[in-house]
Amino acid sequence: MKTRKLGANGFNVSEVGIGCWQLGGNWGVDISKDAAFDILNEAVNNGITFFDTADVYGDGKSESLIGEFLKTCDAADIRVATKFGRAGNAYPDKYTKDVLKATVEGSLKRLGVDSLDLLQLHCIPPQYLKDGAVFDWLRDLKSEGLIKHFGASVETVEEGLVCMEHDDLLSLQVIFNIFRQKLVTELLPQAEAKGVGIIVRLPLASGLLTGKFDANTTFAEDDHRNFNRDGQAFNVGETFAGLPYNKGLEFVEDIKNNILTSNLNMVQLALRWILDHKAVSTIIPGASSTKQVVSNAAVSSLEPLSAEVHAALTELYKTKVHDAIRGGY
Numbered sequence: 001m002k003t004r005k006l007g008a009n010g011f012n013v014s015e016v017g018i019g020c021w022q023l024g025g026n027w028g029v030d031i032s033k034d035a036a037f038d039i040l041n042e043a044v045n046n047g048i049t050f051f052d053t054a055d056v057y058g059d060g061k062s063e064s065l066i067g068e069f070l071k072t073c074d075a076a077d078i079r080v081a082t083k084f085g086r087a088g089n090a091y092p093d094k095y096t097k098d099v100l101k102a103t104v105e106g107s108l109k110r111l112g113v114d115s116l117d118l119l120q121l122h123c124i125p126p127q128y129l130k131d132g133a134v135f136d137w138l139r140d141l142k143s144e145g146l147i148k149h150f151g152a153s154v155e156t157v158e159e160g161l162v163c164m165e166h167d168d169l170l171s172l173q174v175i176f177n178i179f180r181q182k183l184v185t186e187l188l189p190q191a192e193a194k195g196v197g198i199i200v201r202l203p204l205a206s207g208l209l210t211g212k213f214d215a216n217t218t219f220a221e222d223d224h225r226n227f228n229r230d231g232q233a234f235n236v237g238e239t240f241a242g243l244p245y246n247k248g249l250e251f252v253e254d255i256k257n258n259i260l261t262s263n264l265n266m267v268q269l270a271l272r273w274i275l276d277h278k279a280v281s282t283i284i285p286g287a288s289s290t291k292q293v294v295s296n297a298a299v300s301s302l303e304p305l306s307a308e309v310h311a312a313l314t315e316l317y318k319t320k321v322h323d324a325i326r327g328g329y
């Protein structure tokens with residue numbers, strides 16, 4: 001597993017990390033402690049040292065499982081990023097310094113650590129990013145030693161640029177994949193110039209880019225790929241990268257038939273495409289099985305994609321995908 005530095009002033013992270021939203025059971029499947037530990041163990045055994053979670057995933061369950069897991073292994077190299085801002089104590093309009101501090105104390109307790117490696121603002125409404133007071137509260141927590149670094153998970157380029165006005169922002173977490181290429185020119189160069197690390201969520205467009213779904217695939221009632229397909233519950237971009245499901249399937253077929261080379265599968269193509277952008281620090285695919293963890297981690301050792309494949313994917317995005325993406329981006 002290759003590592004990259006997260007931001008100019010950050011720590012080393014495995015270039016393939018793991019997203020732990022799934023461990024909270026929010027995808028319609030209540031993952032047992034044993035199953036969660038198997039997934040995290042497989043991650044560590046395959047060189048993954050960066051875990052992404054949030055206070056709100058399973059109402060603290062994801063953080064608690066990670067905290068318990070860290071006690072069972074040699075955790076010296078593992079870095080855990082968590083988030084604040086989407087749980088009911090704060091979202092959508094109750095952001096105060098006291099709420100932030102109390103939330104961080106909860107995360108510290110669940111994760112079983114004295115100081116958080118990285119606390120990310122969790123897609124908080126843009127007016128709070130623009131107002132900026134929340135960044136001062138984060139600085140205070142850093143001075144107190146409760147957090148080591150802070151960053152922000154954002155939905156739009158504009159929000160990312162606002163956050164980057166703060167020179168001590170370590171990282172941005174963004175949706176970036178074959179279907180969401182706008183950031184290639186509008187955010188990645190700016191982040192690189194400022195030394196801001198880039199953490200990529202939805203690298204597989206919620207699984208669409210694995211090529212395993214078809215028109216008959218069904219998802220559990222409590223899985224956002226069922227209930228948030230058209231943005232009914234939160235930003236439509238967080239589900240299938242903002243594409244209408246059937247359009248997404250069409251684009252995947254297009255890639256399989258016209259772009260995918262015989263030496264790769266869809267997961268490898270999708271994850272490798274992201275890692276080929278040097279501004280990216282780490283990708284955090286979520287996983288529902290150990291098998292998925294193994295195949296995702298293995299992408300780190302693959303060669304970059306050819307210039308022809310990159311050009312074909314850029315063309316597909318510009319001519320077909322761009323106009324089908326919904327939601328602020």
Ligand SMILES: NC(=O)c1ccc[n+]([C@@H]2O[C@H](COP(=O)([O-])OP(=O)(O)OC[C@H]3O[C@@H](n4cnc5c(N)ncnc54)[C@H](OP(=O)(O)O)[C@@H]3O)[C@@H](O)[C@H]2O)c1
Pocket residue numbers: 018019020021022027052053122123153154173200201202203204205206207208210212238267284285286287288289291292293295296
């Ligand atoms: N606002 C935010 O800050 C925010 C929002 C969303 C996500 N996140 C973070 O980003 C992480 C990643 O995003 P995501 O999980 O939504 O999307 P994703 O990584 O694009 O998709 C994850 C899904 O893809 C499938 N998958 C993964 N690896 C696979 C493989 N090798 N082969 C076949 N299928 C595979 C699994 O689907 P099945 O379950 O069907 O097997 C898995 O649940 C989350 O876990 C979370 O930590 C943050």
